[in-house]
Amino acid sequence: MAMVVGGMGAGDLAWWLGLVFGAAPLLCLAVWHSADAWYRAAFFLRHSGRRRLPPGHMGLPFLGETLSLLWHFKLARRPDAFIAGKRRAHGAGAGIYRTHLFGSPAVIVCTPAANKFVLQSADSFGVRWPMPELVGHTSVVNVEGASHARLRGFILAAINRPSSLQTISTVVQPRVVAALAAWADMGTIVAATEIKKVTFANICKMFISMEPSPLTCQIDRWFAGLVAGLRAFPLDFPGTAFHGARKCRRKLNAVFRQELEARRKVDKECDDLMSGLMHMEDEQGKKLSDEEVVDNIVSLVVAGYESTASAIMWATYHLAKSPVALAKLREENMALSESKAGSPLMITHDDLPKMKYTAKVVEETIRMANIAPMVHRVANKDVEYGGYMIPAGWSVLVWVRSLHTDPNFYHDPLTFNPDRWDEPAKPGTYQVFGGGYRICAGNMLARLQLTIMLHHLSIGYEWELLNPNAEIGYLPHPRPMDGAAMAF
Numbered sequence: 001m002a003m004v005v006g007g008m009g010a011g012d013l014a015w016w017l018g019l020v021f022g023a024a025p026l027l028c029l030a031v032w033h034s035a036d037a038w039y040r041a042a043f044f045l046r047h048s049g050r051r052r053l054p055p056g057h058m059g060l061p062f063l064g065e066t067l068s069l070l071w072h073f074k075l076a077r078r079p080d081a082f083i084a085g086k087r088r089a090h091g092a093g094a095g096i097y098r099t100h101l102f103g104s105p106a107v108i109v110c111t112p113a114a115n116k117f118v119l120q121s122a123d124s125f126g127v128r129w130p131m132p133e134l135v136g137h138t139s140v141v142n143v144e145g146a147s148h149a150r151l152r153g154f155i156l157a158a159i160n161r162p163s164s165l166q167t168i169s170t171v172v173q174p175r176v177v178a179a180l181a182a183w184a185d186m187g188t189i190v191a192a193t194e195i196k197k198v199t200f201a202n203i204c205k206m207f208i209s210m211e212p213s214p215l216t217c218q219i220d221r222w223f224a225g226l227v228a229g230l231r232a233f234p235l236d237f238p239g240t241a242f243h244g245a246r247k248c249r250r251k252l253n254a255v256f257r258q259e260l261e262a263r264r265k266v267d268k269e270c271d272d273l274m275s276g277l278m279h280m281e282d283e284q285g286k287k288l289s290d291e292e293v294v295d296n297i298v299s300l301v302v303a304g305y306e307s308t309a310s311a312i313m314w315a316t317y318h319l320a321k322s323p324v325a326l327a328k329l330r331e332e333n334m335a336l337s338e339s340k341a342g343s344p345l346m347i348t349h350d351d352l353p354k355m356k357y358t359a360k361v362v363e364e365t366i367r368m369a370n371i372a373p374m375v376h377r378v379a380n381k382d383v384e385y386g387g388y389m390i391p392a393g394w395s396v397l398v399w400v401r402s403l404h405t406d407p408n409f410y411h412d413p414l415t416f417n418p419d420r421w422d423e424p425a426k427p428g429t430y431q432v433f434g435g436g437y438r439i440c441a442g443n444m445l446a447r448l449q450l451t452i453m454l455h456h457l458s459i460g461y462e463w464e465l466l467n468p469n470a471e472i473g474y475l476p477h478p479r480p481m482d483g484a485a486m487a488f
């Protein structure tokens with residue numbers, strides 16, 4: 001007589017057990033490998049088996065390895081374990097892995113040589129924005145070839161050459177000095193919030209000569225909406241971040257266009273980025289169009305606002321935890337300050353070569369902050385590298401973060417140690433600003449702003465983290481979860 005368990009025959013039970021312990025795991029395995037098998041088969045057919053895809057795995061259908069990335073960056077808070085896992089599973093090899101991330105088949109590159117290869121091969125790897133309208137069709141970050149070189153020339157002249165940096169240093173310092181005094185009056189601050197405010201006030205002054213007002217607060221909110229959309233999945237219907245970002249972009253275009261037209265009407269000249277871009281001419285005597293001026297101002301704010309604020313926040317955070325480094329920084333800056341007569345003491349671009357230890361703090365802060373963990377490119381054509389083929393149309397993620405946290409390149413890489421910069425970094429291992437023909441156009445401006453803040457902080461103030469062991473979040477940018485709350 002057949003046994004009956006809870007109304008279920010033994011045959012039924014065996015069937016269910018077989019399903020749970022046999023077929024279901026097999027099904028999961030089949031699903032897990034289906035996307036990888038699909039891409040490999042398509043690649044095999046296209047190249048008749050004569051070429052190899054980089055090692056790796058395409059992850060789940062549609063989602064790829066995005067969940068794994070989110071898990072490492074957001075939940076486990078161990079971002080470097082994502083690449084370490086790939087090295088373990090597929091070998092260090094040429095430092096190139098296939099994957100599927102952010103909705104696209106992709107190749108990750110993560111060695112100095114592979115990164116350099118991608119960043120310097122302008123013909124093979126280009127840029128691709130899901131919705132170029134958000135960054136601006138004529139923005140330096142969106143255009144390629146001769147248009148890119150021309151725009152980049154204008155921007156570098158406006159924000160990266162010594163004479164521009166000298167002007168900028170005189171413009172930003174009064175705001176930095178005033179902000180520090182205000183923080184001391186407040187007693188307790190959330191550094192991330194306060195540093196963002198002063199960074200934005202400086203951007204408004206440097207770029208469009210605007211003083212803080214309800215309009216600049218509104219502009220700040222529109223930028224926040226725009227950046228949220230740039231990071232979101234490109235779903236365009238009411239309620240999505242992407243849709244909101246398009247609206248913000250239109251408002252920003254309108255407000256900057258209005259300012260530009262108002263200046264032209266009264267022939268007004270200002271010592272700021274907008275006027276600089278409006279009046280510059282290339283070798284053929286050609287000026288930028290209004291659209292180019294507006295698109296590039298918006299791009300420069302997007303590229304230079306959160307990144308600079310984040311770097312300054314990390315400097316305050318690490319120095320609060322590194323009394324020896326802070327003492328050395330103070331000593332150098334006090335000596336500089338005492339060597340100058342008069343008050344308030346502003347540093348100039350000419351002082352920078354004397355600020356040797358400060359420069360090391362700046363580089364170490366930016367190395368550890370890893371504000372841009374990866375740089376995005378797309379393969380314009382099939383490209384061979386290290387015995388593998390990167391297929392045309394695939395995303396290429398230049399994982400610069402993994403260089404800066406690799407103990408083979410930086411001894412004890414997760415420790416803040418400005419003295420490591422007594423020796424230059426090994427060639428190709430410091431790519432915080434990307435590299436090649438698109439290397440960050442504002443890298444000297446970012447360094448200058450950090451230097452100015454470090455000078456005024458170290459000569460006049462003391463600060464202490466309220467939660468020195470606060471957890472660190474890594475998305476969208478690395479930051480202590482409490483925003484670096486501190487007694488000031």
Ligand code: HEM
Binds near residue numbers: 303305308432433441
């Ligand atoms: C610590 C702060 C900063 C970091 C870590 C940073 C990092 C980067 C990185 C990784 C890139 C990509 C490079 C590439 O695609 O190869 C980039 C591009 C760029 N950055 Fe920065 N950046 C910072 C500050 C700034 C500032 C202050 C500005 C200007 C206001 C700026 C303007 C730009 C521009 C215009 C590009 C695009 C360059 C091009 O495509 O030719 N950045 N930045």
